[in-house]
Amino acid sequence: MDRTVLSPQETRLDIINSGGPDPFLAGRARVSALVKNTAGQKPVIDVERALWFTRSMRETEGRPLPLRWALALYNVAKNMTVRLAEGQLLLGRVGPPGRHCILYPELDGDFLDLAVGTLPDRPNSPADISPEDARLVIDEIAPYWRGRTYHEALSLALPEDVRRLTYADPAGLVSRFVVNETSSFRSSIQWVHDYECVLKLGFRGLSEIAAARLAGLDPLDPVQQTERRPFYEAVLTAAEAVRLWAGRHADLAAETASRESDPVRRAELLEMAAIARKVPWEPAGTFREAVQSQWFTQLFSRLEQKTGTIISNGRMDQYLYPYYARDKELGLADEDGALELLECVWAGLSEFVDLYVSPAGGAFNEGYAHWEAVTVGGQKSDGSDATNELSHLFLRSKREFPLHYPDLAARVHSRSPASFLRDVAETIKDGSGFPKLINDEEVVPLLVGKGATFAEALDYAVSGCTEARMPNRDTFTSGGSYINFAAALEMALRDGRMVKYGDARLGEATGDPRGFKTYDDLWEAYQKQHVCLLRAAFVQQAVVNKLRARHFAQPMGSLLHDLALKHGRDLHQEHIPEGLDFGYVEFIGYATVADSLAALKKKVFEEGVLGMAEVMEALDHNFSGYEKVRAILGSAPCYGNNDPYADSIAKKLDRVSVEFSAKYAGSLGVNLDIRYVPFTSHVPFGRAVSATPNGRGAWLPLSDGASASQGADKKGPAAVLLSNFNSKNMDLSARAARMINIKLTPGCLEGDEGTEKLVSFIRAFVDLKLWHVQFNVINQQTLLAAQKNPDKYRDLIVRIAGYSAYFTDLSADLQNDLIARSSHGSV
Amino acid sequence: MRRAGNGSGPGPAGVGGLAGVPGLVANVQHFSLHDGPGIRTTVFLKGCPLRCRWCANPETQSFRPEPGFDRGRCLGLKKCGECLRACPEGAVSAGADDRPDLDRKKCVRCAFFACRNKCPTGAWKVFGDLMTAGEVLEITLGETVFHQRSGGGLTLSGGEPLAQPEFSRAVLALAGQAGLRTAAETCGCADFGTLGMVAGGLDFLYYDLKSLDRARHFELTGGDNAPIVGNLLKLRASLPGLRLTVRTPVIPGLNSDEGPAFGSFMRELPGVGYEPLRYHRLGGGKYRLLGREYGMGDAKLGPETWREFLEGFRRTYGGDGRLPDGFPAAAAAGSSGEKNSPPVRH
Ligand code: SF4
């Protein structure tokens, strides 16, 4: 191509690479200084949270868990070093300057001592630790937790047949990558707090509610006295911890101000101190106080527990708006000032890295995954459109802020205003993959169908990669299972075995595939393996749901939740009255399996151009010397092309899974909806699976989410969406997000006309009632160049799954995978 | 793309009504963003009366189906050799590098195109499938959620839609019945009756005009521009409601000096859009597939030449600065022409 249109992101890199000034930095001295050292920097591990948490837990053995947790948090709040970043307008951080991460030994303390040695050099998401801190981990922290962690308990509690599919070693440290649990990577599934109640009531107001509940307990009731009382005492302690922590930051700011020679900064510091003395304990009055209050809350919730890939920010454009509007009217705030403050939040976010210590966790969440989802747009709880000035301001900030923060999600619906969608499209065109889009027209009816009121459902916040949470109604916090269905396919072709695991039969005995006479024989064998893995996932979940209440508590999170507070139960308890439990099971390898079944159906059982024996031989040799067999298989119809042949197989795969969930999730008392959201797990899952009949080579990545197999989508992005629509079972409801990644070159969206086309594409996506879509707007050449010269492209951002990351932070495998995904050109 | 039975052949046009009218289709492009308003499904018909030297779709020129061969996709004769064994006419032989050779003189375009049908890799393609108007519609309607939301629809392109008037008319009539918006791209080289008949079923028409110089036009395209220009003027007069955009591919050294000429020409056609197209070499590879020589060598359209064309046009088009619809926005912004345009990499 002799003419290439660059996305603004690529243009920016071009300017910087040719020695020019970074266009973002002009006029943004404060924020530029804050972000200068974040891009591409290897994070440093800070042990303080782990240390103070552990020391307290050691002293409180035997007492009720929520209370122990609250006391441990209080100990952290009291003793952890407080720091402030130069130039920051916000107070509160949980580690040293620059990119940092903290440890959660309650999850992985038993092998943390070994891990600290390998973390700095591991290929996926490495992190550094100082020798002194490493000693603390090895000598003090890890020894206490050994024998006490959740992850050890889980490994022991799983029934043997399920355990074998989960772990490949006796200690439960090595994943099998067949049916993976993720509940030991983090103590909670992705979560959103009701930040609004903090802004409105402050922790003081919330404490008053808790205190009233405590006072209202029947002093003679033994259950109330042994279960509820410690819960209320715990949430009150947690609130005091937050207050203490904020106060220490206020002291620090005041003290720094006294030494500050620059009068402007001194005034800033004094104002920051005053704000931190007020919020989050008291209700927020101004926009600035509201932002600071929310920031303290989300930071403290990081100290409280590891929420999968960072706690989400909720509907920021909604709960901040009243403060912004009021200040603007009073002349206290303007757009630029608000933008600077928000960019201080993003800068703060960008310094924190959610570390996954376990190798499986690291591989599932490559590139320092973070899903602090900031939600904009959507509808209000009365069904009217919710877009406001701040929604647009967030989009503008997203276009201009140079780091891949925040993870921005736009809710879209059938009446989303054209001005909003145009702004969304312009932002997507910027090329960093933001915002991701979540469709009210799919999410709201599903939530209502599962028991929410319309008002609750309409007010959902995007959480993490693609989840939708109703902060006062959702009560399910357990991480879900990821199922490698390409492994089920391999087992159907190998009598329950996998090449990677030798003679061990992991699945069902379904016989020699050379004996399959019809496609039905193959399908039956596949279905048996499929159900075998589903069963394992559901058993896993049953064990997980019971076990977690004994290992985790979240007193601060529970204080912010209506139902937890009302019923006096910590959110980690298995069931909370009136709560709605939304759990998920991830379907990994969707297109890989659908395409493989379609290829065998067509070429072996219908056209008869290949025999099963020949196919198996080719698979055994990873197609080497069998290029013709590979080509014949590869010429069969593929999912993602709006082709009923492949799409109907995909639909059947979905149906088997959704029906299973409809039948058995109920017996667990929760929703366990089928999702197609791999994060980056399709890469490690692929490493466990030998060659597949769709022509995919052994150990290569599986297909991604609900997207087509890499390179198999030949008919453009519209066909990918249509195939998703065609393969959904709209009559059943045990479904949640399908993650759809679409990569476009900037050329196809050039100019205003391109923007309009993207807007109509989004409208069609809304009409199709698909849950999620996201875009990579990037040139193939840019990716190749970045792979060749990583140093020149350190801040090239690409969308991976639910999040965007620096391209150069990714492993070579994942880079190649991104390059291989068909790029829909405009020619 | 669906392959209508090449052997059995479609029934007479009357049997299926409009839906049964057959046509020769080179390709159907889905999610097409640049062939008319909105998101479109573009149907490339086979066969064109002109032979432009730079044609980017040479596979659509001939009126007959023709096999094409993509060496890069072939597994090699030793590993495969299916096409060699399959050709009933011996038109496929063993060539260099373990790859097959096609003797186009011997090829009779046999039933089912044995070479293509047996080839596992898609190295053989056949440009030109018989499809019925009904089949074209069915494919298009399958994507209609995108058309509706974008103001897009179906585009007939080519080749030359006017060269298969019955088929084009049938597709457009069916599209009209289905409520689809329609567009076409034409080179205007047909008798006016045909043009009027097809254009009557359209919402939007791209009308290609390659050169205003008659002798040069003949040299570049093998056709006379007098009827093409005449048709355009007549069409404008007889269907004033039709949205019309004239397009000119700007070819370095061939018509790139005609900016001023086109400016004054278009000035006489107020309300008609004008879209100059930057020459690109993307069609070059297809000539190889077809075993033909690309007539453009490695000519390139430099940014200077492009700018000159645009400026020349603007100079003569009119003084009030208003430019026709479709004219590149960047050029309208000012004499530098590049300020507001997205950066271009050469
Ligand atoms: S179309 Fe038929 S005759 Fe022509 S080369 Fe192919 S197989 Fe031979």
Ligand code: SF4
């Ligand atoms: S059939 Fe296709 S792959 Fe096989 S030799 Fe012929 S061109 Fe090559």
